Amino acid sequence: MNYEFFIAKRIIGSKSYKSSVSAPIIKIGIAAIAIGIIVMLISIATGLGLQKKIREKVVAFNGHVVVSNYDNNLSNESKVPVTINQEFYPNFKTIEGISHVQAVASKFGLIRTETDFEGVVLKGVGKDYNWDYFSEFLREGTLPAFGDTMSDEVLISQYLANRLQFKVGDKFQMVFGEEDLQRVPKIRAFTVVGIYNSGFQELDETFIIGDLKHVQRLNRWSEDMIGNFEVFIDDFDELDQKTVEVYQVLPSLLNATKVSSKYGSVFEWVKIFDNNVYGIIGIMILVAAINMITALLVLILERTQMIGILKALGSSDWSVRKVFLYNASYLIGLGLFWGNVIGLGLLLMQKYFKLVPLNPETYYVTEAPVYISVDYVILLNVGTFLVCMIMLLVPSYVITKITPVKAIRFE
Incomplete structure (x- = not known):
């Protein structure tokens, strides 16, 4: 049996663990992970949803690619x-x-x-x-x-x-x-x-x-x-490539214009959401990781005597560190679980009940759109877990500085 995992499991299940001095700090760390996931899920789902909705609406009136005479480019009226x-x-x-x-x-x-x-x-x-x-x-x-x-x-x-x-x-x-x-x-x-x-x-x-x-x-x-032809493609991400391919097969008097060129200002505005989402993800993961680092340090301080005993019994520094990393992974997993339950619950409520309205004059939609994909949910959770665990390797190094004699006498 993996004894590091066994010890971590016993620590997590003990009553003293739940009523210890570190309990409030641990709860804050879990809450930070949960809140971070909620904010990231909402920002990604609404950001992608808004982009998708705006694109669909512009495409509905123009198609993805407009094929027309050169004299009709970017005009709402067909003249040639x-x-x-x-x-x-x-x-x-x-x-x-x-x-x-x-x-x-x-x-x-x-x-x-x-x-x-x-x-x-x-x-x-x-x-x-x-x-x-x-x-x-x-x-x-x-x-x-x-x-x-x-x-x-x-x-x-x-x-x-x-x-x-x-x-x-x-x-x-x-x-x-x-x-x-x-x-x-x-x-x-x-x-x-x-x-x-x-x-x-x-x-x-x-x-x-x-x-x-x-x-x-x-x-x-x-x-x-x-006046012109409107061409619809299967994948919006291939818009540039398909526009070139369409243009290459057209007669010399016809031109192909992608919808993102006709409504350049709208699509440039939509791209800004990507930067906002990346910024929010970075900040939330950093805040959650810092809170988990604090929680881990408090756990180490609280279990100093146990660390000394384990070392005195022959455990290596890495084995002891693994005990606390297993403990931290449980806390991160708990935060991720509640964050996903609450975050996805809020998103589903918005998707089906339209609870949050938006001003169409500003956002081009009447309510906050939501786009939920299993791919980005899994990627976000795995990425958050890995980043937090990697950042926790640094504070766990404190364990290597603890000597058995001083640790056993620590109060």
Whole structure:
């Protein structure tokens, strides 16, 4: 039997251990580990969750990669058309990791009511449009259904519905200007069939979703002309690589723009969360380790006579150190256990009950999003345990300076 582990187990199970002078300090050390894990779990889960949600919302309106004519780059309005007859449409057969390609076109116009008006972009989509993202955003009504015939159905944001006092089923007119000022502006009538809320106000106040055929007719395009293609990929982490791969197979007149370039300020802001999370993890682990070092030193001081007896009986310095390191590992494990129980419990409550709201004008979401992954939970726990144990090797060296004669006489 591992006698160091046996002695450590007896120490932990003894009543004197729980009622000793070191008991409050030990509890503080355990609490420090638990609080550290709670804070780290919350910071990682909410940081990754916020990044993921913001990316999903931007991608919902633009795709991961936008393929368009060079003259249309970074513009919300399609001015120079692209033919839909491309080798890569409807599927990129030569590139793996691309889940969907859809054809869209956009046109700026004014929504006109009896009392107000609002400038928005009509995003025209067809029957190939992927509605998965907007299914999550839908708050009232239904999603439009576009087929072979032109439809007047549109999906508008809750932000615009509140400003213009629209409800599901309401009809409204939209005025579209002409580049040739001598031409009379065109007026189209639409019906609200659904109201969505992505929580990303910059996008919600800009876009309404309608039939692609309206944009084609307004721009005097043929049925095979569209504004641009939106390309969706399987893994956001491969965005740069897939953008290059897409660009390499495009005709010379087309360009591929990744969504992070179109909304550079948003994605740069999102990256800041990584630095914040790393900083919090470093500080929490350091604080927890320092508290455990203090607890270990107090334990050593309290058990000085036992250390002297073990040495007098022939135990090596390393064997005695292992007794206290086993003891410390139990305390760290106890702190990790309660930290995970409380931390994951709080995260699950936020995930399912939305207890903590956020200002969408600042954070682009209405509540603190949570992303829980087994990978980072295990990595965080293992990393915290190893760092604390490595740091405890230094204070345990104090045991080597204790001589048996003085230790046995120590009071």
